[in-house]
Amino acid sequence: MxxxxxxxxxxxxxxxxxxxxxxxxxxxxxxxxxxxxxxxxxxxxxxxxxxxxxxxxxxxxxxxxxxxxxxxxxxxxxxxxxxxxxxxxxxxxxxxxxxxxxxxxxxxxxxxxxxxxxxxxxxxxxxxxxxxxxxxxxxxxxxxxxxxxxxxxxxxxxxxxxxxxxxxxxxxxxxxxxxxxxxxxxxxxxxxxxxxxxxxxxxxxxxxxxxxxxxxxxxxxxxxxxxCDAETEYVCLNIEQTAPNTYLIRSNIYSSSVTNSADPTYLAFPYVREIVALVAAAIDPAAPDVSFGYVGGGGYTLPLYFEATYPESSHLVYEIDGDMVDRVTTMLGIDDREERFPTSIGDARVGVAVSEPQSLDVVVGDAFSGISVPWHLTTTEFLEDIDGLLKPGGLYVMNLIDYDHYDLARAEARTFQAVFDDVVVVAPEFVLSATSGAGSNILLIGGSDLPDVNTLTQALANAGSGTTAIAGRDLEAFIGGEIQLTDDFAPVDQLLGRP
The missing domain is CATH 1.20.1250.20 (MFS general substrate transporter like domains)
Known part of the structure; x- marks a missing residue:
């Protein structure tokens, strides 16, 4: 050769x-x-x-x-x-x-x-x-x-x-x-x-x-x-009009938001209705100048809802995907976004850390990468930054999804306890008793002066939810021996149960 x-x-x-x-x-x-x-x-x-x-x-x-x-x-x-x-x-x-x-x-x-x-x-x-x-x-x-x-x-x-x-x-x-x-x-x-x-x-x-x-x-x-309708830097994005003025936003394979541009009080997802019920139980809608923050903008469903129900409120959105923000707000006709919903484009971990301390009454965490909350938005250090943002008497409501033994939800609840004086978990009974293993949205609430669980459970029932709020010894029993998540050790994807 x-x-x-x-x-x-x-x-x-x-x-x-x-x-x-x-x-x-x-x-x-x-x-x-x-x-x-x-x-x-x-x-x-x-x-x-x-x-x-x-x-x-x-x-x-x-x-x-x-x-x-x-x-x-x-x-x-x-x-x-x-x-x-x-x-x-x-x-x-x-x-x-x-x-x-x-x-x-x-x-x-x-x-x-x-x-x-x-x-x-x-x-x-x-x-x-x-x-x-x-x-x-x-x-x-x-x-x-x-x-x-x-x-x-x-x-x-x-x-x-x-x-x-x-x-x-x-x-x-x-x-x-x-x-x-x-x-x-x-x-x-x-x-x-x-x-x-x-x-x-x-x-x-x-x-x-x-x-x-x-x-x-x-x-x-x-x-x-x-x-995809569009490939942003982070997701395969689809925006589908499912009814007049109603838009379903899908990120990759997941339905992330449903927003009605003509009626912002329309809430399609049960967990979103539960969030607003919990906020209403803690913050009187008649209260003046309520300030809201959102870790994850998604379809701007909650900013539009709270703008409509708290007319004198102010809003600050943290969203990493600027292309998605532009496309969603354009589709919804939000032409004056920076006046109504100032949006910090970038990683929420960074945005929250540099925000004005004690400037928000309510922060809602609803940010996902796939079915999991990004790990660095689950840790003690991030929750401490969130706590620093809250005014006295303010609260943080975080949404996550978990399955099977609900180890991620338990670990996150333990982490909330390390930061907030009062902690409440809201979930269906089959999650709290671990009798099913089925997937579910689970809400965690942290603050310094939260309403008692009976008040919160009644607010959820009035909103048509079958979930239960737990705190105290019931919460300790739910958490069991789960770990506290930190920047040094937060195995979120390993803790997350599988469908």
Missing amino acids: SKARIGWGFGALLVLASSGIVLVAEIVAARVIAPYVGITLETFSAVIGCVLAGISLGSWIGGWLADRVPTRLLVVGALGLGGASLVASPYIVRVIGPGVTPSDPGSAVALAVTAFLLPAVSLSAVTPTVLKAIGEGSPRLGSIAGSISAIGTAGALIGNFAAGFILVGTLRSAQILVACGSLCLILATVALFAIGGNPSTRATRSAAAAVLLLAAVVGSQLGRQLP
């Missing part, structure tokens, strides 16, 4: 590009599968594990084949197969995704492996192939290997930052993957001419034409997209 000729410059380009594209695919993959399995720690772990397995397997296979297969054939094959499978990946997810079980770790792994293992394996075979071609017989093999490794790492860094800071905010996820796949196919075509040897001119031109044609075809598919 004659030794193929591959120059340092072109070899470095191939390693840089293939490594970078693998990292771009890894970052985008979680966004592609999120509309079907949600965005949870397991989703990220599934994607990262799948891509790392592909890198490991591809490096081993590529090295083994480099000793047995001509360099040109192996490089073109790896880039061609990697490119074609990347192009196909969003469509594979779109076909398989609707049939998987939402919020299931196994489904996340299956989608990640099916759509993204082959591209990672194929493209990771490029680096050992280039190393073999450049370094074979050289007395400086160690230096060459170190340089190739450094170039591959640099490519991964470029891919990481390009995806996170540029591509995701510019293109749709499917567009990014198809563009990366097309680039691989073009590089495969170039490699046919750039890597030395004496192939048939007719065969070279035919293969090059076929690859270029395929690249052109897949390039024409760049307009294809995920099943």
Whole structure:
């Protein structure tokens, strides 16, 4: 077998590009599968594990084949197969995704492996192939290997930052993957001419034409997209009009809000009706100048409701997803948002920490990443920041979802107890007695002078809720021996029960 000729410059380009594209695919993959399995720690772990397995397997296979297969054939094959499978990946997810079980770790792994293992394996075979071609017989093999490794790492860094800071905010996820796949196919075509040897001119031109044609075809598919009205930086967002003036907002696979722009007192979700009943029991609607804060803006359901029912109130919203805020408020006709509902765009943990102390009477926490509250919004340290925001006599109402043994709800209640003088948990009886394991919204209330549980339970009953408020010894029995969540240890996704 004659030794193929591959120059340092072109070899470095191939390693840089293939490594970078693998990292771009890894970052985008979680966004592609999120509309079907949600965005949870397991989703990220599934994607990262799948891509790392592909890198490991591809490096081993590529090295083994480099000793047995001509360099040109192996490089073109790896880039061609990697490119074609990347192009196909969003469509594979779109076909398989609707049939998987939402919020299931196994489904996340299956989608990640099916759509993204082959591209990672194929493209990771490029680096050992280039190393073999450049370094074979050289007395400086160690230096060459170190340089190739450094170039591959640099490519991964470029891919990481390009995806996170540029591509995701510019293109749709499917567009990014198809563009990366097309680039691989073009590089495969170039490699046919750039890597030395004496192939048939007719065969070279035919293969090059076929690859270029395929690249052109897949390039024409760049307009294809995920099943979203819009891909924001954080979610696959859908806004559906379900009735006149009524809008359902869906983030990935989850229905997050229902808002009626003509009648803001219409509340579709039971837990939202429970929140307003609890607030009304603690804060007289006739009270002047009540100030509300919201950790999570969603569909602006609660800001609109409390504006209508507390006419002299003021509002401050903390929401990380600025694109979603713009789209939702535009759909609802909230043209004067910054006057009525000033919105701090960014992570609520940061926004709350820099807000004016003792400035709010009520704060409602209703922020989710998938079915879980982001872990850093559950900890003692965050609750201390919330407590610092509250005026004397103020309260914090937090919504979370839990299943099975309700370990997350128990841990969060323990954490509330470490910060607030008074703590109340509101949940259905089957949650408090742990007799079912079914999923449920669970509300936690913290403050310094809360109404007694009988008053709160009656307010809930008047609102048509079948939930119960507990405190004191009943709350201690519910919490049991659960841990307190801190910034140093908050295993929220592990505590969360599964549907």
